[in-house]
Amino acid sequence: MTEQSTGRTQVGSQTLARGLRALLSVVESPNGVTIQQLATELGVHRSIAYRLLQTLADFGFVSQSADSFYRAGPRLATLADAYLPTLRELAIPVMREVADELGCTVSLFVANGAEAVSIELVEPTTTSHHIAFKAGMRTPINRGAAGYALLAAGPQVAGEPAEVALARERGYATSVGEIEIGCYGVAAPIPNCSPRACLNLITYREDQAKAAEASILAAARQVGEALPG
Incomplete structure (x- = not known):
């Protein structure tokens, strides 16, 4: 699902919206996502997808495995419990x-x-x-x-x-x-x-x-x- 195909009017920060879509993409993917997969899904350049994933990883919302896939991180458990x-x-x-x-x-x-x-x-x-x-x-x-x-x-x-x-x-x-x-x-x-x-x-x-x-x-x-x- 690219940003152009959502059918929704963007309100607020485009960067925040991209970050949230990136997080949802990781969480909803049973096997995780790669940088290229996320870039394709969001319709953005690989460098943008990389920065989004790294920012989420810095905050513990996603984690990168040795196979280069990004998966749900431990901090999501805190959000769920809240x-x-x-x-x-x-x-x-x-x-x-x-x-x-x-x-x-x-x-x-x-x-x-x-x-x-x-x-x-x-x-x-x-x-x-x-x-x-x-x-x-x-x-x-x-x-x-x-x-x-x-x-x-x-x-x-x-x-x-x-x-x-x-x-x-x-x-x-x-x-x-x-x-x-x-x-x-x-x-x-x-x-x-x-x-x-x-x-x-x-x-x-x-x-x-x-x-x-x-x-x-x-x-x-x-x-x-x-x-x-």
């Missing part, structure tokens, strides 16, 4: 209990504009066969159980998916194959939470998803009740 610390602290033990009980991955999603973003993930310790993905996963807010649950936590709006109204009625949302083929999702909005958030469980087994509905609903309510004020 985002909604109270919500995460309250949710993680509850998520871990549900994940181990049902043998499924449980994640914490928040609404971010037109997307649902996973900010925390707990994998079960009771089984080695489960779906896993990285925290930071983004999905359209109008598709999938997590998105439906987040929309259900807000007021009704014109044109929203029918699944959102059903989620408001039941207290939880479900989906099948909308984010990943063959994957079942169950999500419940966390009450009294700002920004809007939900707990989401994913599995390839229909029986696990069905059994998870009551547990996810109860877990989301438990977290909501523990939130201050």
Whole structure:
């Protein structure tokens, strides 16, 4: 994605915008990026890409490996922990209990504009066969159980998916194959939470998803009740 292809009007510092795009490129690349790859993606000269990466490395946001690839650096962990610390602290033990009980991955999603973003993930310790993905996963807010649950936590709006109204009625949302083929999702909005958030469980087994509905609903309510004020 070059700067010319974003379709967004640039406001503020172009250098800062480039630096943030460079950071996102590194973080979102499973194998990291090289200077040339970043230069191509941003549509800039190699020297500019090099300076961006070196600046990020100086601050610990990225690190360069012996293979010349730049990957996520240790300082990103500090930034992640600083985002909604109270919500995460309250949710993680509850998520871990549900994940181990049902043998499924449980994640914490928040609404971010037109997307649902996973900010925390707990994998079960009771089984080695489960779906896993990285925290930071983004999905359209109008598709999938997590998105439906987040929309259900807000007021009704014109044109929203029918699944959102059903989620408001039941207290939880479900989906099948909308984010990943063959994957079942169950999500419940966390009450009294700002920004809007939900707990989401994913599995390839229909029986696990069905059994998870009551547990996810109860877990989301438990977290909501523990939130201050």
